Amino acid sequence: MRKQMFVKKSLTIFFVLLFAFSLSAACLADMTDKDFVKEAKKTITEISVADAKAAMDAGKVDVVLDCRTAKEFKKGHLPKAINLQRGLLEFKATKKIPNKDASIICYCKSGGRSCLSTCTLGKMGYTNVKSMDGGWKAWIKAGYPIE
Secondary structure (H helix, E strand, C coil), X not given: CHHHHHHHHHHHHHHHHHHHHHHHHHHHHCCCHHHHHHHHHCCCEEECHHHHHHHHHCCCXXXXXXXXXXXXHHHCCCCCCEECCHHHHXXXXXXXXXXXXXXXXXXXXXXXXXXXXXXXXXXXXXXXXXXXXXXXXXXXXXXXXXC
């Protein structure tokens, strides 16, 4: 009798957990790229293009991280930027940026990939990472120098 009761409770718990997992997976499946960026923005610090330039000019930035593709980077990038595209970030960040306390400004074309990269770097233990709001497009629009 006890064994039957244990089996019944175990099956009930199993199906409740299975149902909960199915719901959470369904919620993730419904998220768009914009939803992921919106969620990441809740956990990161963004910096304006003007503030990013001022910090770079003052020597307060250790790493300017271009999160775009290598092809985009070759067409032009911020002065002294290093390229580490979003898709390889988790695999190469610790080699390219060994100091977890480095002052890092991430940017991409318009701000989405850099936002996600900033969030990821924070989760990887980097303590001073900011995403440049508006990205490359905003930098160009402001008329700031490029390489």
